[in-house]
Amino acid sequence: MEINLISDTVTKPGHEMLQHMFRAKVGDDVFKQDPTVNELEETLAGLFGMEAALFFPSGTMANQTGIKLHTQPGDEMICDKWAHVYNYEGGGAAFNSGVQSRLIDGNRGMITAAQVAEAINPPDFYHSPLTSLVAIENTTNKGGGACYDLQTLVNIKEVCVKNNLKYHLDGARLWNALVARKQHPKQFGQLFDTISVCLSKGLGAPVGSVLMGTKEDMDRALRIRKIFGGGMRQAGYLAAAGLYALKNNVGRLEEDHRRAKQLGGLLQQLPWIQTVEPVETNILIFSLKPQYSEAALIEKLKQKSIFISSLGKGKLRIVTHLDYKEVMHQYVLEAFQKMVF
Ligand SMILES: *Cc1c(COP(=O)(O)O)cnc(C)c1O
Numbered sequence: 328m329e330i331n332l333i334s335d336t337v338t339k340p341g342h343e344m345l346q347h348m349f350r351a352k353v354g355d356d357v358f359k360q361d362p363t364v365n366e367l368e369e370t371l372a373g374l375f376g377m378e379a380a381l382f383f384p385s386g387t388m389a390n391q392t393g394i395k396l397h398t399q400p401g402d403e404m405i406c407d408k409w410a411h412v413y414n415y416e417g418g419g420a421a422f423n424s425g426v427q428s429r430l431i432d433g434n435r436g437m438i439t440a441a442q443v444a445e446a447i448n449p450p451d452f453y454h455s456p457l458t459s460l461v462a463i464e465n466t467t468n469k470g471g472g473a474c475y476d477l478q479t480l481v482n483i484k485e486v487c488v489k490n491n492l493k494y495h496l497d498g499a500r501l502w503n504a505l506v507a508r509k510q511h512p513k514q515f516g517q518l519f520d521t522i523s524v525c526l527s528k529g530l531g532a533p534v535g536s537v538l539m540g541t542k543e544d545m546d547r548a549l550r551i552r553k554i555f556g557g558g559m560r561q562a563g564y565l566a567a568a569g570l571y572a573l574k575n576n577v578g579r580l581e582e583d584h585r586r587a588k589q590l591g592g593l594l595q596q597l598p599w600i601q602t603v604e605p606v607e608t609n610i611l612i613f614s615l616k617p618q619y620s621e622a623a624l625i626e627k628l629k630q631k632s633i634f635i636s637s638l639g640k641g642k643l644r645i646v647t648h649l650d651y652k653e654v655m656h657q658y659v660l661e662a663f664q665k666m667v668f
Contacts, residue, residue, distance in 0.1 A: 328632060328655065328658075329632050329634070330632055330633045330634065330651065330655045330658070330659060331634045331650075332633065332634060332635050332645045332646055332647065332651065332659070333634050333635065333636045333644075333646065334528075334636070334646050334648075335500075335528045335529050335583070335609060335646045335647070335648035335649075336527060336528055337648065337650070338527075338531040338648050338649045338650045339533070339650065340531070340532070340533050340568055341531075343571070343575075344531070344532070344568050344571045344572070344575075347567050347568065347570070347571040348564045348565070348567045348568050348571075349564075350567070351363045351563045351564050351566070351567035352563060353561040353562075353563035353564060354561065354563065355560050355561065356382070356558070356559055356560060356561070356562045356563070357553075357558040357559070357560060361560075361561060361562055361563040361566070362563065363563030363564075363566045363567050363570070364382050364562050364563050364566040366566070366570060367380075367382060367537065367566040367567075367569050367570050368380040368381060368382055368537065370570065370573065371524070371537050371539060371573075372539055374512045374513075374573075375512040375513060375515060375516035375522060375539050376512070376513040376516040376517065377516045377522070377539040377540060377541070378540070378541045378542040378545070379539070379540065379541065379542045379544075379545035379546075380537050380538065380539040380540075380545065381537065381538050381539075381545050381548050381549060381552060382535060382536075382537055382559075382562060382565075382566055382569075383523075383535065383536045383537065383538060383552065383557055384534060384535065384536075384557050384559060385534075385536055385557075386411075386497070386499045386523055386525045386536040387415075387416045387417075387419065388536070388552065388555055388557045389523035389536040389537065389538040390411070390412050390416060390419075390462075390495070390497050390523050391412075391416060391419045391420070391423050391424070391555065392538055392548050392551045392552055392555065392557075393462075393495040393521040393523060393538060393540075393548075394412065394419070394420050394423070394424050394426060394460065394462070394495070395423055395424045395551050396493075396521065396540070396544050396547055396548055396551065397459060397460045397493035397495060397520065397521070398424050398426045398459050398460050398493075399425075399457075399459070400424065400425025400426070401425060401426075401456055401457070402424075402425075402426050402427075402456060402457050402458070402459040402460065403426065403427055403428070403429045403448060403455075403456040403457065403458045403459070403460075404420060404426050404427070404428050404429065404458075404459070404460040404461070404462055405428075405429045405431060405438075405443055405446050405447070405458060405460070405461045405462070405492075406428055406429075406430065406431065406438075406461070406462040406463075406464075407430070407431050407433040407436050407437065407438050407464065407467070407470075408430040408431065408432055408433065409433070409436040409464075409467065409468075409469035409470055410428075410430075410436070410462060410464050410497070411464055411468050411469075411497055411499065412428075412462050412464075412497055413428045413430065414469065415468075423555070426460070427456060429446050429458070431443070431446055433470075434470075435467055435470035435471060435473040435604070435605075436464055436467025436468070436469055436470025436471075436473060437465075437467060437470060437473055437475055437479070438463070438483070439479060439482070439483070440479065440482035440483045440485065440486045443461055443483050443486050443487075444486050444490075446458070447486075447490050447492070450490075450491070458490070458492060459492060459493060460492060460493045460494075460495060461483060461486075461487055461492050461493070461494050461495070462495045462496075462497060463475070463480065463483065463494070463495070463496050463497065463519075464496075464497045464499075465480075465496060465497075465498060465500075465501055465504050466500040466501070466503050466504045466507075466607070466608050466610070468499070468500070468610070469638070471604045471605070471606070471607075471610050471611070471612040471644075472500065472503060472587075472606070472607055472608035472609055472610030472611075473605070473607055473608075474503075474504040474507055474508050474607050474608065475504070477508075477510065477514060480515075480518055481518065484518050484519075493520045493521075494518065494519050494520050495519060495520060495521045495522075495523075496515060496518075496519045496521070496522040496523070497523055498515070498522050498523055498524045498525075499523065499524070499525040499528060499536070500525065500528055500529060500608065500609075501515065501522070501524050502524070502528075502529050502530060502577055502580060503529050503580055503583075503584070503608040503609055504608065505577075506577065506578065506580040506581055506584070506608075507580075507584055507607055507608050516539070520540055520541075520544070521538055521539065521540040521544060522538070522539045522540070523536055523537070523538045523539075524536060524537050524539075526568070526569040526572055526573075528648075529576070529580050529583065529609060529648065529649070530569070530572035530573065530576045530577065530649075531572055531576050531648070531649040531650075532565070532568040532569045532571070532572045533565065533568055534565045534568070535565050535566065535568070535569050537569070576649060579649070580608075580609065583608075583609040583647040583648055583649070583651070584606075584607075584608050584609055584647075586647045586651065586656045587606050587608065587609050587610065587611045587645070587646075587647045588606045589656070589660070590606075590611055590645060590647075590656075590659065590660065590663070591603050591605075591606040591611050591613075593660055593663055593664065594611070594613050594663065597663065597664075597666070598616075599615055599616055599619050599666075599668060600613055600614070600615060600616070601613075601614045601615055601616045601617070602614050609646055609647045609648065610644065610645075610646050611644065611645040611646075611647075612638065612642055612643070612644050613642070613643055613645075614641045614642055614643065615641070615643070619668055621637050621641065621643055622637075623668065624643070624666075624668075625637065625643075627666065627668075628662065631662050633658075633659055633662055
């Protein structure tokens with residue numbers, strides 16, 4: 328039994344999801360003729376109360392398309408210093424859109440309206456890049472699954488409107504936030520110009536993300552997706568997994584959160600642990616006391632078939648997910664409890 332806690336992207340589709348995929352009606356989605364992709368897009372647009380949606384092969388491509396939609400080369404995008412769009416998309420904002428990032432020193436990956444307001448370049452001062460976009464991440468990845476207060480997002484939106492900035496949400500793990508904070512997708516749909524959500528993390532689909540926005544923006548996004556090489560043909564088999572996941576795997580995210588919190592609670596009591604960051608959703612970030620080695624812990628856990636990852640700078644990460652079952656959880660709790668260096 329291998330227990331992979333490296334990421335919530337490691338899940339594999341189960342029997343029922345696969346059955347659902349096998350039965351999908353498909354067509355050529357490049358001609359917008361795949362009924363299952365169309366159904367997924369309509370379902371998500373409806374759920375978020377946004378005009379239209381577009382299916383993507385990855386969250387990275389969905390975010391990059393959002394950035395491309397809202398900017399011109401030479402513009403500046405405001406985001407947190409830990410943002411996925413800045414750290415983990417291969418420099419895509421610069422490569423694809425010619426955009427540079429204005430990094431904010433946020434709290435656990437979250438930024439405030441005051442910080443955004445302060446980071447905006449005066450639009451008539453042509454020496455500095457034109458600020459055109461604010462990108463938010465919820466939940467935060469590197470920030471340990473932290474969730475924004477809705478009011479903070481409303482306040483940032485006001486700054487965007489006042490300063491003519493577009494507002495993008497990288498919602499790869501928005502499902503976790505919705506469940507943890509008991510929020511409704513429409514509360515987010517109202518706020519943002521574009522939202523990307525991932526179907527292959529907490530929801531457990533094998534592939535896929537969706538970008539949502541106005542009809543006009545999604546028409547333009549279709550062209551950008553084509554240019555990025557993201558036009559897929561009989562993609563309905565993949566979209567079917569997403570539809571199945573939306574129906575069956577959202578509510579159960581609570582279990583992932585409960586297990587991550589329980590692990591966090593245990594780790595806090597262990598004498599060799601230095602810090603455990605607050606656990607709000609399915610990500611647990613912790614560090615060891617200086618005399619203990621992260622590599623040694625990773626190796627010891629590996630010998631017990633438990634896999635966790637290092638984030639560098641002394642931080643270790645555990646991510647709970649759909650394929651992390653209760654028996655595994657009990658085994659992992661015991662392994663940590665009995666760990667000796
Ligand atoms: C995983 C993730 C993405 C997208 O990643 P892909 O691997 O391209 O699907 C985007 N943003 C955040 C915050 C993520 O965690």
